[in-house]
Amino acid sequence: NVDSKSCNVRIKKPASPFWTVEPALLSVKLAPGLETSIEVTFEAQEVRDYIDSLVVISNTEKVEVPLRAIAPVSDIQITFGSVYYGDQKQIFIELLNNGPTAAQFQCRLQAREDAEIVAARQDDDPDEEDSFEAREARNVSGLQVLSRLKGWKAKVIDTTLTIRPDMGKIAPFERIKLELQFSPKKEWPATGFQHAPLDPTSLAFDLCYLCTFVFRNNPKRLKIPILGKATMAALRLVPPRLLFGEVDANRHVDAMVLLENINEDLPFNFTISRSTFFKAEPDQGYILPGQALSVMVTFSPRALGKVKDSLTLKVLSIPNGTLLQEMALPVKGNSSSEAPRVKITGGANALPEDYHRERTFVSEDVDDLRPPKPKFKREATLEKSEVIDRFETELVPGDHVLTYEEAQQKQQHKAKYEKYLKDERATRDRKAEVALMEKKGLPPVQFETDATQMGMQSASGLKSPRLKLPTKVDKLYMVSKDDLVGAYVRPRNRPAYLQEEAALGLHKYKTKPVTAEEVKECNLTLSPYEITRLACGPTQLDFGQ
Numbered sequence: 001n002v003d004s005k006s007c008n009v010r011i012k013k014p015a016s017p018f019w020t021v022e023p024a025l026l027s028v029k030l031a032p033g034l035e036t037s038i039e040v041t042f043e044a045q046e047v048r049d050y051i052d053s054l055v056v057i058s059n060t061e062k063v064e065v066p067l068r069a070i071a072p073v074s075d076i077q078i079t080f081g082s083v084y085y086g087d088q089k090q091i092f093i094e095l096l097n098n099g100p101t102a103a104q105f106q107c108r109l110q111a112r113e114d115a116e117i118v119a120a121r122q123d124d125d126p127d128e129e130d131s132f133e134a135r136e137a138r139n140v141s142g143l144q145v146l147s148r149l150k151g152w153k154a155k156v157i158d159t160t161l162t163i164r165p166d167m168g169k170i171a172p173f174e175r176i177k178l179e180l181q182f183s184p185k186k187e188w189p190a191t192g193f194q195h196a197p198l199d200p201t202s203l204a205f206d207l208c209y210l211c212t213f214v215f216r217n218n219p220k221r222l223k224i225p226i227l228g229k230a231t232m233a234a235l236r237l238v239p240p241r242l243l244f245g246e247v248d249a250n251r252h253v254d255a256m257v258l259l260e261n262i263n264e265d266l267p268f269n270f271t272i273s274r275s276t277f278f279k280a281e282p283d284q285g286y287i288l289p290g291q292a293l294s295v296m297v298t299f300s301p302r303a304l305g306k307v308k309d310s311l312t313l314k315v316l317s318i319p320n321g322t323l324l325q326e327m328a329l330p331v332k333g334n335s336s337s338e339a340p341r342v343k344i345t346g347g348a349n350a351l352p353e354d355y356h357r358e359r360t361f362v363s364e365d366v367d368d369l370r371p372p373k374p375k376f377k378r379e380a381t382l383e384k385s386e387v388i389d390r391f392e393t394e395l396v397p398g399d400h401v402l403t404y405e406e407a408q409q410k411q412q413h414k415a416k417y418e419k420y421l422k423d424e425r426a427t428r429d430r431k432a433e434v435a436l437m438e439k440k441g442l443p444p445v446q447f448e449t450d451a452t453q454m455g456m457q458s459a460s461g462l463k464s465p466r467l468k469l470p471t472k473v474d475k476l477y478m479v480s481k482d483d484l485v486g487a488y489v490r491p492r493n494r495p496a497y498l499q500e501e502a503a504l505g506l507h508k509y510k511t512k513p514v515t516a517e518e519v520k521e522c523n524l525t526l527s528p529y530e531i532t533r534l535a536c537g538p539t540q541l542d543f544g545q
Contacts (some may be wrong), residue, residue: 010057011056013054021040022039041146053067083228085184154516165213210224236259249301250339259292268286268318271284283335286512297311307334
């Protein structure tokens with residue numbers, strides 16, 4: 001009692017039964033300058049933190065004495081277990097300030113194979129220079145260390161393990177919640193535009209980190225080993241594609257495909273898309289590690305024709321639902337005939353069995369629907385397609401229909417004649433330009449219009465290797481009437497039209513009547529009605545180009 005007056009002192013015991021106060025009932029009167037003492041005993045029932053208070057009440061004031069019993073910290077180790085590449089997993093921990101003053105902390109992460117051994121020693125750093133403001137949390141990926149050990153040259157992302165917040169301040173006897181996130185990532189080797197097939201067991205790595213908490217003005221270090229395993233999601237399809245063969249429209253055929261989880265550590269969820277004529281059952285679910293699931297795919301065409309499609313399979317992580325893998329299941333079928341629709345029995349007397357569809361599975365000897373490729377490649381034809389299509393063997397033979405050899409010669413002569421006209425025109429243009437240059441008194445090369453001319457004298461005196469055609473002009477003359485065989489009159493130098501007279505069928509008609517009946521019919525006088533029925537033609541003449 002530091003007061004100048006006497007005071008009555010009473011003790012209020014803690015509420016929890018883990019604290020024992022002796023003497024049990026303490027209520028005394030203290031004279032000025034005197035003192036008394038009490039004994040507080042703690043007995044724990046389990047390993048955890050205990051927090052309570054002891055209240056001392058006097059005549060003028062009330063004092064609360066906090067009672068705290070903190071459980072001893074054992075060897076701490078954080079294990080994430082197995083996590084897929086591309087997925088993430090979070091673990092929350094609490095950092096407790098078991099002291100009467102505020103503590104400022106900072107976290108450092110380091111990938112080390114001996115993290116468990118270093119954390120077990122819990123060595124302090126009394127001689128370490130305390131430049132807390134200059135410290136920066138180093139976040140080194142465990143994949144980077146493994147890549148150096150394995151000799152990989154692939155680019156490594158350094159965000160495999162993160163902690164948030166990585167620095168802060170904790171009030172006395174308070175806690176702060178920290179989030180540890182483990183998200184392994186890796187770039188896969190690729191062949192061309194597609195990933196090369198990988199073995200999930202060869203890409204499963206055990207990663208080990210050392211998490212060190214550094215405190216300001218305190219050499220004590222808290223070191224925690226963090227363990228995790230990075231693995232790859234792998235789905236295998238057996239068979240890799242489905243061929244349904246020939247199926248009648250309004251009917252259905254089933255085929256089985258086996259989904260295999262090659263990974264031995266983690267399960268995954270899967271989803272299967274559907275198309276117009278193909279449906280998978282079940283279209284979603286999960287597969288345990290190392291197990292397989294049978295999925296039935298049904299092909300039910302509603303129209304005729306060949307059907308080629310693919311079903312998309314997505315592998316999702318549990319429970320985040322992150323897309324880990326995406327595959328395509330090619331499916332193919334054909335429908336060349338139509339079957340009548342099947343009527344379903346309904347009504348009040350129908351049983352559940354009446355609505356069950358009967359299963360019809362694909363035969364095992366169904367082969368690919370594509371025609372087999374020829375063993376020997378056909379030589380490329382030198383003739384143009386329009387020339388070949390124009391001269392077919394099905395044409396009706398006639399007097400003015402060209403044979404294949406004659407038509408080929410005609411095409412060659414036409415190409416040669418067009419080239420001759422082009423060269424003649426270029427020669428005339430050149431002469432006109434030369435005359436113009438001579439009139440202006442300029443050298444000829446300055447008026448050259450050829451884009452490939454570089455100022456040199458054209459041809460440099462060399463003779464052209466091209467053969468010149470005779471310049472004689474053929475006169476146009478008509479065939480005499482005595483040389484006519486049929487009713488068709490044309491100039492001799494005009495090319496014969498292909499298939500013109502053969503299509504009209506002129507070779508079926510006679511040039512004059514022969515029998516007495518034909519002569520009588522030709523001499524008959526036409527009636528007015530028959531005259532109105534006559535058709536004159538042709539109404540249009542097409543001379544071509």
